[in-house]
Amino acid sequence: MPNQNQFYKVVNKKKGLVQDYGYPEDGKEITLYPWHGGDNQRWMFVPLNNNYYAIVNKKKGLVQDYGYPEDGKEITLYPWHGGDNQQWFLHDLEGGYKKITNKKKGLVQDYGYPEDGKEITLYPWHGGDNQRWLPEAVESFNLPSVPTYPVPAVPQYGNINDVLPEFTDKVTTQYTLAPFIAVDDPYYSDGQQQIKTNPYYLYIRKQYWKRVASHTLAPNETHKYIQTTGMTQEDQNLVSKTVGHTIGVDVGFQFGKAEKSHSSASLSYQYTTQLATHESHTTTQMTEETKELSIFNSNPYIVAWTKYVLVSEYSVQRSDGTLVREPWTVTDPNTTSSSYYPPTANLLDN
Structure with a gap:
């Protein structure tokens, strides 16, 4: 399977020519052309849910798309929206070749012409060499990463007069790689420069305990x-x-509930797994909630008490370390911890 950190040329077995996008404008057809090494012939395979891929052109920063209800039309280049018509499955064939199947149509990429320079179409599989494609790596780049650490321990009392801190240290506990096609970065007007400087972003989760x-x-x-x-x-x-x-x-990630309904829906498994969360089981969005609670000391002695709640801070970071936007925080009401002195004391919190 293609590596995340490489661009590929995609070679047709029958013709020995490569997939090419030769137009300045969007929405035109992908053609077959002799290899010359330009960015319009280089493709990035972005992994999605269930082993599908988005196939992204390096020059344009747009994805391969099939926008027709009928079969046999041309495959075009279009901005990412995450629909099934933009997702492709690579079936392994002998010799490293692939059958490239469109998720929406269940049909395969096909080159049906004797001459060069015509459009690549979508067609039922028959196994001919014109339907077999070889991705060959032609360029590599570095994927960003950051070190991760366990959540700090909840502060504890050493004596009854201690004043425990308002916050623990904020540490990076998880991160995942967000492909540029699914990140809205106000620094860029389109994907053409974005794919060259930030093909993948760091989507980071930091955590800390906050005193309640x-x-x-x-x-x-x-x-x-x-x-x-x-x-x-x-x-x-x-x-x-x-x-x-x-x-x-329920503190889970909701996909397909917002205006950009599909932009990250096909990344849901990666995001929830690598950021150690889950996909939400509700359509109700989390809101800020303030409650008045009480704590009762039923012990026959004085007890010092401090309550903490776990905060997750998320951010998206460019390759140069700058933030795409300000971080957002999620405070889970179900993840709290109290410290007491004496440590064996236990108070009724409700």
């Missing part, structure tokens, strides 16, 4: 406090615009 409340309780004392969790609407808008998904009330 702290109090020293006398025996039989009840202390009321405010807990704010969830996610602001401003942050929901940030994640939706930047990476094409939203966050559900």
Whole structure:
């Protein structure tokens, strides 16, 4: 299978010519042409869910697309939207060749002409050499990465007079690679420069513990406090615009619920697995929620208490380390931890 960090020429077995996009404008047909090494003949294979790929042209930053209801029409180059007509499956054949099948139509890439320079079409599989394609790597690039660390421990008391910190250190716990076609980066007006300088972005999750409340309780004392969790609407808008998904009330990633409904839906498995989260099971978006809660000391002695909640901060980073937009934070109301002194004390929190 193609590597993420390489561009390929895609050679037709029958003709020995390569896939080529020779037009300045979008939406024209992909043709077969002798290899000359230009960016219009170099293709990046972006892995998607279920072993499908987006096939991206290096010169244009656009993807191979089949936009017709009928068979036998030309394959074109079009901006990524994530539909099934832009997803391709590579079936292994002998000699490293591939059968390249369109997800929507179930038909294969085909070159049916005796002469050069004509369009590549979509056609039922018959096994001829004109339907067999060899991806050959012609260029490599470095994939970005960052070191990851475990979530810091919740701060603990050493004595009853300790004041525990407001935050723990913020550490990178997970990251994934977001392909440029699924990242809205305001620095670029289109994909032509984006694919050359940022073919993949770092989609980073940082985590830390945030202090919710702290109090020293006398025996039989009840202390009321405010807990704010969830996610602001401003942050929901940030994640939706930047990476094409939203966050559900169950803290899972929602795909296909926002305006950019398909831009990252076909990356859902990679994103949720590598960022150690899950796909949301609800259509309800997470919102910011503030509750008044109380803590009760039923012990016959004084207890020092501090409560923390786990915060996840997400950001998308370019290859030069700059951020595409401000980070967004998700505070999970179900992931809290309290510290006590004495450590064996246990208070009723509700």
